[in-house]
Amino acid sequence: MRKPRTRVSSGNPTLADVAARAGVSQATASRVLNDSARKVGEQHRQRVLRAARELDYRTDLSAQAIARGTAPVLALLVSSIDDPYFSAIAEGVAQSAHTHGVIVTIAITARDTERELTSVRTIRGQRPRAILVSGSRVTESPHTAALVAELRGFAAGGGRTIFLSRPVGGLGAVRPANSAGGRELGAAIARQGYRRAAVVTGSPRLETVTERTEGLRQGMVPLGGVITTVESDTFDRSGGYRSARRLIESGRMADADVLCAGNDFMAVGAMTALRDCGIRPGHDIAVTGFNDIETAADVTPRLTTVRFPLAGIGRRAADLALGSAAPPPDDICVPGQVILRASCPPRPG
Amino acid sequence: MRKPRTRVSSGNPTLADVAARAGVSQATASRVLNDSARKVGEQHRQRVLRAARELDYRTDLSAQAIARGTAPVLALLVSSIDDPYFSAIAEGVAQSAHTHGVIVTIAITARDTERELTSVRTIRGQRPRAILVSGSRVTESPHTAALVAELRGFAAGGGRTIFLSRPVGGLGAVRPANSAGGRELGAAIARQGYRRAAVVTGSPRLETVTERTEGLRQGMVPLGGVITTVESDTFDRSGGYRSARRLIESGRMADADVLCAGNDFMAVGAMTALRDCGIRPGHDIAVTGFNDIETAADVTPRLTTVRFPLAGIGRRAADLALGSAAPPPDDICVPGQVILRASCPPRPG
């Protein structure tokens, strides 16, 4: 006889413990605790419930997962969670997961495609029901192919994958309609009378960035507008500040009548840069952003922007991923809405 | 002989598959894949690695967890992830978890103490290494006792618990020093010459709220200052807007020389309310916030606030929870730093 493995005496109570205490078989205990289809006599049912309560029993999810062959888990991959864009999406995902009775595990990739890859590898080990990949795709990353291969493998094992940015490899996506949003914004500012737009935005390797800028151009051109210059920096507040300053100092801001930022943070940073240089945003030059973050309405002047239902996108993606019907790998673009505010008044001239 | 359970043929490859393909025992395969202390001949090692690669094998974490008796998981409980306060903390937690090679699962409670409870119950089933509870404690919730009991049970099973707000039940915490921060801010504005503070903040049932307000008072009083009135609403931007308006419309704002908000969002909303009523923030009345959110530096006038290293707090809590040494249940208060900006200029009078 083998020596029994040293059992951690202080370990958690197991189903066997519950069954023993209730004086029934494990099978019965399991049936009660999972209210399975199989009926259990009221007598026994009560005793099991009571035993479980008294022992402070909690089903071991790992064991359950392995026995059932599937874990009630949804994995979310984001570049950063400390960014309103992603946290809004995450909020929606979490809501949906909660109503589906599923646990959310989150991995942050810090915009590092290699880390993205290793994260997916690890996550696959959890055998989640689905993997949601947010975080703007970086064009031509050397790891993209590997990522796609990894996700394909996951799908082959029965998992679902949904991108919250432009999809690759024939997988599905639910995402903000950046191009269309850009077009509408471009048309809107052109209708306000602006014709020469200077753009401050993130790295052109981020697809979100190129989609927005390109959309903007497409919206303005038919109405006689034009993008005079594009300056890139980090896709955040300080990037907005810095690139706006560069534009001003190099004189390229001088002939623009509107400054379009790639997102609201950049817009807000850029407005500060303008002010620091004695230019009055909304007065000497119009300003626009993207996303409609909460403070967009509180800066002065209030920021014109494009609002996307981010939480709704997250929710929808998760619903799709967790729904019973296998979703076709669609590329669903959720439209945005132009919010015209004081930073972009009808042009006086 | 029993009929073997219908095996999902499309399932993921198992360790047995890898071992078979490599022509070795499962034990050997396991040893290679986990680079265990036990050495394996180079021959076999290579073959196992190759087989794993060819099969696109991913260790099943649930199975591993159950076999090892512990899962590489850290659970984080927050009120909302769509709130810069919590997402900053979450970011820090995720960073730490990543360096510890641990997966993060996140549960949002929507400030609902009952949901908080059920979340902890579910989470315990994951047998995580630790549970981090963020989200301001609500005083006197009927569920608090149950929550504590649940966390105690978790600790009894070998898990660790850390609060990121005021701890209860003798458990540990790492949290922003709200009281001290309030005191310092109170003293700072008094030194700027302000004496009569109106406060707009969240529900007095939130401990964060009372700690900050009380600290503020303690900081001002010794220097001859006083809190003239406190108005509560939701702890966010619109709550700030609404409560500021109520203060103005009821005339209670008239005799205050500084408006102190419970957090930056409320401050920003309140500033908009002031402006909507023709009062110039930073000019007719000083304004302060709490937390130093990114846009605090970009509103006009730039917002005076108290900065807390939120991500650092999250990281530290996670480090503590994942460290090898069992941490004593300390209540660690991380100090904040008063950031004096234009919204609170030296008082002219």
Add this chain to the structure above:
DNA sequence: CCGAAATGGGAAAGCGCTATCCCACCTGTC
């Protein structure tokens, strides 16, 4: 009343891993 069809319970075979034993073989050593 009798056999058939429920009904409710238990035994035990996995699920995919890890880790303990055990064993066969290879070195050295006196």
Add this chain to the structure above:
DNA sequence: GACAGGTGGGATAGCGCTTTCCCATTTCGG
């Protein structure tokens, strides 16, 4: 040459749970 001490490999007992079988009772229609 025999024996103590490595070394590397394989069998296999769990880990905690689900679920399939199987079995003993009841319940009924005819």
